[in-house]
Amino acid sequence: MANTSYPASYYAASANPVPPRPALQDDVETDVCVIGAGYTGLSSALFLLENGFKVTVLEAAKVGFGASGRNGGQIVNSYSRDIDVIERSVGPQQAQLLGNMAFEGGRIIRERVAKYQIQCDLKDGGVFAALTAKQMGHLESQKRLWERFGHTQLELLDQRRIREVVACKEYVGGMLDMSGGHIHPLNLALGEAAAVESLGGVIYEQSPAVRIERGASPVVHTPQGKVRAKFIIVAGNAYLGNLVPELAAKSMPCGTQVIATEPLGDELAHSLLPQDYCVEDCNYLLDYYRLTGDKRLIFGGGVVYGARDPANIEAIIRPKMLKAFPQLKDVKIDYAWTGNFLLTLSRLPQVGRLGDNIYYSQGCSGHGVTYTHLAGKVLAEALRGQAERFDAFADLPHYPFPGGQLLRTPFAALGAWYYGLRDKLGF
Structure with a gap:
């Protein structure tokens, strides 16, 4: 065997x-x-x-x-x-x-x-990062919602505060969850x-x-x-x-891609994420990243519906990393891999x-x-x-994908295209 x-x-x-x-x-x-x-x-x-x-x-x-x-x-x-x-x-x-x-x-x-x-x-501490004012409004609502269920380890971050926890100029604000982590x-x-x-x-x-x-x-x-x-x-x-x-019949494997840089050293790693929190943005097709114990940056994102392995993972994810951290343009990628998660229609x-x-x-x-x-x-x-x-x-409720297994991949990919367009246009 x-x-x-x-x-x-x-x-x-x-x-x-x-x-x-x-x-x-x-x-x-x-x-x-x-x-x-x-x-x-x-x-x-x-x-x-x-x-x-x-x-x-x-x-x-x-x-x-x-x-x-x-x-x-x-x-x-x-x-x-x-x-x-x-x-x-x-x-x-x-x-x-x-x-x-x-x-x-x-x-x-x-x-x-x-x-x-x-x-x-x-490590303790996870950040949800907002790229638009609309996403920031969603985080404000999310904080009120979570607090209604007794979850109080939350802090809204304005533009100044989020720059203190992540060295990315893309974000207008965010929310820190100290019960999150990595x-x-x-x-x-x-x-x-x-x-x-x-x-x-x-x-x-x-x-x-x-x-x-x-x-x-x-x-x-x-x-x-x-x-x-x-x-x-x-x-x-x-x-x-x-x-x-x-x-x-009621689920679909999907692939997500991840890269890991070479060790960045203490100074560069600390400049990116001074408190060593993990971060994910608020897009529908979101990016996420964090530091490892040996000070590499793990950066992931993207979805491949139907769980096919892309030919070049680094080519997909490295541009996303450099958009967040252009200061890493000369950093080598040591590892790139994909893994499958299971998607349901209701999520x-x-x-x-x-x-x-x-x-x-x-x-x-x-x-x-x-x-x-x-x-x-x-x-x-x-x-x-x-x-x-x-x-x-x-x-x-458990919903089957429309058209069964034959059409579930194009159906989900079409939905992702739509939400990805919304992310890009900011609505």
């Missing part, structure tokens, strides 16, 4: 050492079989193990191989569609439950890092996997789930083994393929249950670092019989 290794990213090159994990080659029994060793699967496994469940995790490649080990590394609160949009869609009662959870994922990450002593370069995402996943194993959980790598045998005692088949479980959690997200056809996560014993969460729509950690807790609660928070997500 082919051995799938990490893509050539900065994160893979700077990952903490980990023990080799075997492929599943036997038939095993467990309480819960988790499909996918990304954040959703690892968070679920940890919460379940902490509550006495026996857990087996199947990973098609390596821990954190997908979006969990390739993303921009930013801890961003709420969901890809904010609480006010949810409220208009589902009403105040359900929105209140979801709003109360919108800031929990970041707390879970910090609790995990502290409890299990995970070395992942955790991490080395692959090292966070690897640390969580080690925590899973420290509690008796078992992780098999190079063990893709190829078939789920549904029924009272479901069985997950891999190429060389199988897992019989009381419950299954499907946490494959953009890398699930067609394992569960009814989930594939809200899809959570639910198939039959009595198969649970799933997918479709973070580019907002997954915090949400996936919350999702793990919510899924674990549901398996323990505490379903109120699970039901709040499960009751969100």
Whole structure:
């Protein structure tokens, strides 16, 4: 069987050492079989193990191989569609439950890092940067909205203040969220996997789930083994393929591109981001960036619908970086990579249950670092019989893409073109 290794990213090159994990080659029994060793699967496994469940995790490649080990590394609160949009869609009662959870994922990450002593370069502070007065008005509304749900670690930044935290002349203002922040995402996943194993959980790598045998005692088949479980959690997200056809029909893998510069040195790095906050702008097709522990600039942006890998990632992202920081024109790019996230039509996560014993969460729509950690807790609660928070997500409407899988890519790309035009024209 082919051995799938990490893509050539900065994160893979700077990952903490980990023990080799075997492929599943036997038939095993467990309480819960988790499909996918990304954040959703690892968070679920940890919460379940902490509550006495026996857990087996199947990973098609390596821990954190997908979006969990390739993303921009930013801890961003709420969901890809904010609480006010949810409220208009589902009403105040359900929105209140979801709003109360919108800031929990970041707390879970910090609790995990502290409890299990995970070395992942955790830094506090995230900035939303406004390029127009209209975007600044949106941030003012967002601050009022988040404060309505008890989230108060927020500061509006005028043009003078934002220049103090990011050396980019493009911005008219912004908002600082001190409960946001950034991490080395692959090292966070690897640390969580080690925590899973420290509690008796078992992780098999190079063990893709190829078939789920549904029924009272479901069985997950891999190429060389199988897992019989009381419950299954499907946490494959953009890398699930067609394992569960009814989930594939309502989502679309999309690619995002990331580059990492050579080390900038303390002086240049500090001049760009003096407080070491991470930044994302307020465009629909947004750019995001931050410093690494060894003072490189990680810069990401762009979306490829259908998850094709671009031929030249640096050619796509470097001009975006230089627009923000022209002072980096002579800086070398050491790494460029792409990773897939899963988009839903509503841009809200899809959570639910198939039959009595198969649970799933997918479709973070580019907002997954915090949400996936919350999702793990919510899924674990549901398996323990505490379903109120699970039901709040499960009751969100799930829409299929118009025209099915054949037309979902051009449909989404057309929508992105429209919103990208709005970004450029400033309306």
